[in-house]
Amino acid sequence: MRLAALLIMLALGLVPTLSHAASTLDTVKARGVLRCGTENDTPGSGAPDSNGVLQGIDIEYCRAIAAAVFGDASKVTFIHTSTLNRFSVLQSGDVDVLIRETTLLFSRDTQIGLIFANTIMYDAQGALVAAKTGAKSLADLDGASICVFPGSNSELNIADYFQSHGLKYTPISIDNADALRRSFFEGRCDVFTGDRLMLSSNRSIAKTPTDYVVLPDLLAKSPLGPMVRQGDDQWLNIVKWVVNVTFLAEEKKITKANVDSARTSTDPEVKRMLGGTPGMSKQLGLNDDWAYQVIKQIGNYAEIYDRTLGDGSSLKLPRGLNKLWSDGGLLYSPPFL
């Protein structure tokens, strides 16, 4: 069965990883610029600021990879991808890495010739309701009408939730993010469901944001992370460790500002990470100071989060699960040894 499927895929030319003999790192270095698949229409992940420059956590990680590879975070071209073509542009080699708030799913990790590096943002499906309903949980909202994006995972999850709790609801599906938001604020539905990042950005633009609350219920996990092509372990390692280093830097309290003095730190792990042991990153194909460049030019995870999603941005999204393991969150980097 699998063989048959593989043969069909081969015949259709749908296993493009086979045709990429040269390593991604060599291709990127020869090109002199990283091609990063992103989005330009998601606040906090990737959207243009007032000067038309893309900002967001996904954009920051594209720039971090460029900093690691070239020592220059500006050597990146952002390729706007749509939800429909994002995987094929990566498969075809049109981009080197895809960082487009893509949820890690079993099927995406295993079936399409692509693979996820580690998670950069733990999002979760939640529910936004008007504060005046007084609801403490979704379970208080029997018979509610619910605004949801049609055909999304969210639509299936909310159906599962209400069915398993023996409650009734009326779905109102609208295939347009702006229209969906408007319907909710105009009171056409009692609940607005979707990923919490999206819900928070919608809440932030309500007339009085405090009139609305994001319920504590987590309907589904939504870990978002970068994707690369399968079969190039070196490149996967680069992307993975660029992310790890931002976690580790936060853990070791190394910031953009103090990274220079941290190079002479007495902590051997910090020294190793910032290039104190020459030749350690040779197998990775990067310069010894790649992690230093990432932190110097981009910063640690807390800094990235703060300016794109957190208090330094207009979204003011609490860190939630995106805290260090030592602070009760999920971010955890293996030792740099």
Place this chain on the structure above:
Amino acid sequence: MRSFLRLRALVNSPVNIGITLACLALLAWMVPPLLHWAVLDAAWSGGPEACRAAAGACWPYVGQKYGFFLFGFYPSEARWRPLLALLLMLALLAGNLVPRFWNRRLLIAWPIILALVVWILGGGLGLPPVPTESWSGLPLTLLIASFALVLGFPLGVLLALGRTSKLPFFRMVCTVFIELQRGLPLVAVLFMASVMMPLLVPAGVTPGKLLRAYLAFTLVAAAFIAEIIRGGLQAVAPGQAEAATALGLGYWRTMQRIVLPQCLRVSVPSLVGVAISFFKDTSLVTVIGLTDLLGAVGAASRDPVWLGHDVEGYVFAALVYFTFCFSASRYAAWLERRLQDGARIARAAAVEQAYASRLAIRSEASTA
């Protein structure tokens, strides 16, 4: 006075009175909220906070973002380049509208100016290069539409000639191509070009996304143009081609000198229609990740600082599209009248000439 008389048509029968009242009621229902939103309750100055406080539209948002609407992700320090490219293309279009300029020089001007525009946008040869991924906004919209039409036109003429050809092979190939392109939704063709093509060709030779979009638009435009030209060809009386053949003209000269000029005269209004619809259809490129005017307006509304003002942006986009499409359709109407006049004048001239030559023959006969 004449317009006053025309107004009487609004109330000259019970049915018309009913329709007029219904329209007035509709206006009374729609205009006040619109006026409140767009003018009375709108924020005219200030930042995002002022806008959040206002109940109506947020015009400072448009003031802040119009550069991005028009030129998108093009590096903002080099916005003079897309601006210059835009002006060049507009000048070319304007030049194209004046019948006095319809000659060989215009045919040469098109590729030269388009090449110039591509150079200005893309850089190289002295200008800092800008990757095609950053080309966006209105210049991209115009560039895709004009490339599709400029390359699609000759291709469409050839396809139309092929489809009306007497040779079965050409006829079949052209018919299959035209029907295939017309039978598929444009968005499907775009997807094939953007998603499937890179998977089918070896990596490394994949043409850029923009080039693939050009290709898709050109092929579809060619098919639509071909059908219009075929209609035009059928409108030319068969006697014309037969007469040319009788005079000893070959196929290509007959087409070039006799049939196509008459055919194009008939086809121009429909061709302008295709141009308008392709201009609007370029907004489909957002689904393959290119950022045209509409895409840039959509992306601009996602700036976390200015969230929630998408409608104002779309109003701006609507005005731009309307300006272009309305002028194009007014122009087509004017051109149609003018061409009809032209045809009438030509017919009158022909009759006069025939009459004159008959007189000449008669006078020759009488002197003989």
